Amino acid sequence: MFAKFKKVMLVFCSGALVLTAAGCGGSADPVEPTKSSPAPTTTATNSPPPVSSSPTAKPTPTPVPGSSKGPAKNWPVPKMPDAAMKKSEAGIKAFAEYYYALIEYTIQTNDTKPIKQVTKRTCVECGSTYIDPFDNNKKAGSWLAGADIKAVITKTILQPDQGIALYTTTQGEMTLYMSDGTLQGVFPATPKPAPMMMLLKFEKGWLVESMEYLDEKS
Known part of the structure; x- marks a missing residue:
């Protein structure tokens, strides 16, 4: 699902x-x-x-990741940092990191609504890899356990209405379970960081326009 490569150029x-x-x-x-x-x-x-005058705050439920016993529970929705709303190179970096937090949230919960709000449908990779499969999982009642996807931003480029983030990603092993708890399959962890590029469009805030895997330099 995730380990694939494409050639691109660049709250009295x-x-x-x-x-x-x-x-x-x-x-x-x-x-x-x-x-x-x-x-x-x-x-x-x-x-x-x-x-x-104020009610006693309820304790925040502890997030429980997905496992063979069931899907993730109490997984918090990532909050966009203020820095990620700025039209700057620092804003591009903060947004790209936030987007990968949304990817992790989507994998854990099958909830695609938050990531859709900051993704343009022109992003084929976003739809085919991080949105559509989890909409289908939700309909089927299946879930993934594992993942632990991380992104390390290596370079950002600011253009008039666009931004580019160059980075590497890693993904831990993922296990797919069907609605009855049956093990359906295992997706291996990436053997090494994969180089990627994210193209952003600024429309009152950053939106992901495309994501591509890059060729590694020999």
């Missing part, structure tokens, strides 16, 4: 209880009346502890 309630004590008692001899005085009062305050 305070209840106060008031107690009134009224002195009341009997005596054998009458006593002269005295001026009445206000009965002493005692105020007891029993306030509940203050309630926090």
Whole structure:
């Protein structure tokens, strides 16, 4: 699925209880009346502890990668870094790294929506390798375990409305399981880093226009 090569050129309630004590008692001899005085009062305050205005944050579920026991769970959607939104060589590098985080997310979850949002359909390699197969996996209920795809950016080039990223990728072993947990196949890890090129188009942000494998220099 992944190990192939193409030749290219380049997110008050305070209840106060008031107690009134009224002195009341009997005596054998009458006593002269005295001026009445206000009965002493005692105020007891029993306030509940203050309630926090913000709800208690729920702990973030631990991501569980796919395995023979089932597909990945709680896998977080990668968040695009601010740097990846900039039209600069640094922005190209940040975006290319972000895109590969999306590839890893897609492989683990069969969720292609995030990667589609930053991919032009002109990118044949993106569709045939990183989008369409996982849409099909989702429909079939099958899943992949493994992958661990990484990209190392070696050079970026900024043009008026385009960007180019040159990089190498590595991929760990991947195992495909069918919906009933049956082992369907194993994709071996890449024996060494593969050189690639990513062509980007800037349209209010970077979009992947094409991806190609490059010939290695002899």
